[in-house]
Amino acid sequence: MDCDICGKHAKVHLTQLVGGQIKKIALCDDCAKEKGVTDPTGFALAEMLLGKTPGKVVPSAPTVAGSGRRCPNCGFTLEDLRRIRRFGCADCYDTFREDVNQMLRGMHKGFKHCGKVPAGMMELHERTQRLEELRGKLDQAITSENYEEAAGLRDEIRQIEVRATPESND
Amino acid sequence: MMRFTTLIKNPADWMTGEGADNAIVLTSRIRLARNLRGEAFPGWAKKEQRRHALEIMRPAVEALPCMKDAFSQELDDLNSVQKQVLVERHLISREHAARGEGSAAVIERRQSIALMLNEEDHLRMQAIRPGMSLRGAFEALSAIDDDLENSLELAFDHELGYLTTCPTNLGTGLRASAMLHLPALVLSDQIGQVLQAVNKIGLAVRGLYGEGTESLGNLFQISNQSTLGESEETILRRLERVIAQVATHERNARDKLLEDDPAMVSDKIGRAYGVLRHAWIIDSKEALTHLSLLRLGGDLGFLPQDTVKTCDALLMDIQPAHLQLHSGRKLSPEERDSIRAEIVRGRLQSLEAPDIRSTRKKDESDPDPEIL
Ligand SMILES: [Zn+2]
Ligand SMILES: [Zn+2]
Numbered sequence: 001m002d003c004d005i006c007g008k009h010a011k012v013h014l015t016q017l018v019g020g021q022i023k024k025i026a027l028c029d030d031c032a033k034e035k036g037v038t039d040p041t042g043f044a045l046a047e048m049l050l051g052k053t054p055g056k057v058v059p060s061a062p063t064v065a066g067s068g069r070r071c072p073n074c075g076f077t078l079e080d081l082r083r084i085r086r087f088g089c090a091d092c093y094d095t096f097r098e099d100v101n102q103m104l105r106g107m108h109k110g111f112k113h114c115g116k117v118p119a120g121m122m123e124l125h126e127r128t129q130r131l132e133e134l135r136g137k138l139d140q141a142i143t144s145e146n147y148e149e150a151a152g153l154r155d156e157i158r159q160i161e162v163r164a165t166p167e168s169n170d
Numbered sequence: 171m172m173r174f175t176t177l178i179k180n181p182a183d184w185m186t187g188e189g190a191d192n193a194i195v196l197t198s199r200i201r202l203a204r205n206l207r208g209e210a211f212p213g214w215a216k217k218e219q220r221r222h223a224l225e226i227m228r229p230a231v232e233a234l235p236c237m238k239d240a241f242s243q244e245l246d247d248l249n250s251v252q253k254q255v256l257v258e259r260h261l262i263s264r265e266h267a268a269r270g271e272g273s274a275a276v277i278e279r280r281q282s283i284a285l286m287l288n289e290e291d292h293l294r295m296q297a298i299r300p301g302m303s304l305r306g307a308f309e310a311l312s313a314i315d316d317d318l319e320n321s322l323e324l325a326f327d328h329e330l331g332y333l334t335t336c337p338t339n340l341g342t343g344l345r346a347s348a349m350l351h352l353p354a355l356v357l358s359d360q361i362g363q364v365l366q367a368v369n370k371i372g373l374a375v376r377g378l379y380g381e382g383t384e385s386l387g388n389l390f391q392i393s394n395q396s397t398l399g400e401s402e403e404t405i406l407r408r409l410e411r412v413i414a415q416v417a418t419h420e421r422n423a424r425d426k427l428l429e430d431d432p433a434m435v436s437d438k439i440g441r442a443y444g445v446l447r448h449a450w451i452i453d454s455k456e457a458l459t460h461l462s463l464l465r466l467g468g469d470l471g472f473l474p475q476d477t478v479k480t481c482d483a484l485l486m487d488i489q490p491a492h493l494q495l496h497s498g499r500k501l502s503p504e505e506r507d508s509i510r511a512e513i514v515r516g517r518l519q520s521l522e523a524p525d526i527r528s529t530r531k532k533d534e535s536d537p538d539p540e541i542l
Contacts, residue, residue, distance in 0.1 A: 073208065073210075074210045074211075074214060076214060080214075084213065084214075085336065086211065086213055086214070086290070086335045086336050087211060087214070087333075087335055087336075087337070088210055088211060088214040089208070089209065089210045089211055089214065090205055090206075090207055090208070090211075090325030090327075090333040091208070093327060093330060093333050094327075100330070100337060103337055104337065104340070104398065107337065107338060107396075107398075108338075108340070108341065108396040108397060108398035108399050109372070109396040109398070109399040109400050110396075110398055110399015110400060111329075111398065111399060112329055112398070112399060113327070113328070113329060113330055113331025113332075113340075113341045113342070113398060113399075114399065114400065114401050115331060115341060115342035115344070115400070115401045115402045116312065116315075116331075116342060116401075116402055117326070118319045118324055118326050119316060119319060120319060120320075121326055124328075125328055128328040129328070
């Protein structure tokens with residue numbers, strides 16, 4: 001998808017509720033930075049952007065990846081989301097995860113849950129969080145060519161994954 | 171199980187109980203949104219799917235220790251006045267009252283815990299307390315949430331937290347709110363400024379029944395908007411801090427009004443007393459306006475302190491569905507206005523005229539009941 005402003009390759013995708021309708025805009029890194037879209041409070045700003053480039057905004061066409069996708073559990077589609085602004089079931093969040101992530105910009109104080117976790121899920125939740133943290137560190141280690149540390153991190157990740165496997169199978 | 175008439179016969183615990191900071195904060199309310207894994211959300215579900223979800227949830231909810239001998243009813247089995255009474259008591263939402271087959275309400279005897287089944291989410295759980303008690307309400311509700319987790323498979327995601335029908339409720343699914351009575355901020359024209367400041371820090375403010383911007387009876391509800399990215403603790407702490415600040419502003423505004431313009435305050439409270447004691451026809455807007463001032467009079471020492479409680483009970487009882495329930499039949503708006511006036515006169519019968527000369531002493535450490 002191309003940037004709605006300059007036509008370069010778009011990296012930032014915004015889904016917004018504007019006047020009760022879901023609209024999408026795509027921006028390249030430069031334009032996003034210039035317009036301050038990386039600022040999570042830029043909700044109103046995107047609306048302004050939408051107003052400025054009415055011809056470029058496609059109000060109803062789903063993203064290439066999202067087109068025709070259907071929640072396997074409840075049959076919900078992105079079209080339905082545009083229409084009723086509510087989801088069909090909990091599995092929809094997995095089906096449309098990318099679109100959800102775009103939608104959350106400006107809606108909340110953050111993108112990640114850091115509140116209560118159901119007691120029965122605590123262990124899994126902590127493991128998931130730990131894995132994510134380690135993978136982040138691994139990326140950093142590789143980027144900074146710190147291969148010794150990377151190897152250590154990879155082992156740790158593997159250990160956690162192996163420990164998790166038998167449990168998740170039964 | 172409890173019958174509707176039994177449930178409603180008594181005022182809710184939170185209407186009569188004494189809470190912290192009660193003169194300004196009427197109630198604290200916590201709502202948690204939860205959904206079942208694998209079941210279509212109520213708005214998207216077909217009739218049979220809604221029924222199916224209800225069959226899963228209802229026994230689990232009714233089995234909660236706090237719901238022993240509770241009121242539990244499908245909304246289809248209630249008439250429109252009964253549903254409206256529940257709305258007026260804040261026990262179900264307007265949206266829930268409007269929902270059809272497969273929606274139910276389970277309400278604890280003292281009406282301080284209410285669970286809506288198949289509202290927008292499968293489960294909307296609410297705890298309500300008198301005065302400033304968000305934390306108390308949250309702890310009570312969170313314990314119920316823990317209980318339900320043992321019997322129900324709730325939809326939870328490691329990134330997005332509790333999954334809700336509308337993405338605006340994701341994460342904690344927590345809506346915490348307090349109802350504030352802010353007559354002095356309104357009278358001194360400071361309310362806009364205060365509400366704007368509250369709004370700026372990401373909290374929502376709305377009038378008593380959320381219709382438009384106008385607030386009836388100088389009642390305002392302050393609540394959190396964001397539910398994702400912060401813990402319940404953070405959300406509650408911010409809200410508590412802001413509410414305490416607003417209450418302090420209101421308290422200061424009350425003191426300043428008494429100091430700067432005692433004649434105006436006395437006049438307003440005296441007139442409110444006069445109208446409420448002697449009106450034979452009164453619509454709900456006028457009644458709320460005057461009850462608000464009478465309530466202020468109770469707090470400022472023009473009237474006995476328990477006037478505040480009397481006003482709070484009246485705020486509930488003079489609403490349309492409550493009036494119809496009281497008289498046991500459908501009423502025209504004209505009939506409602508005269509029955510409303512009758513009820514108000516009756517409740518205030520023994521209330522003596524406001525003591526205009528002796529207002530409350532400044533020294534809080536020496537509250538002198540004899541002054542009344
Ligand atoms: Zn661009
Ligand atoms: Zn779905």
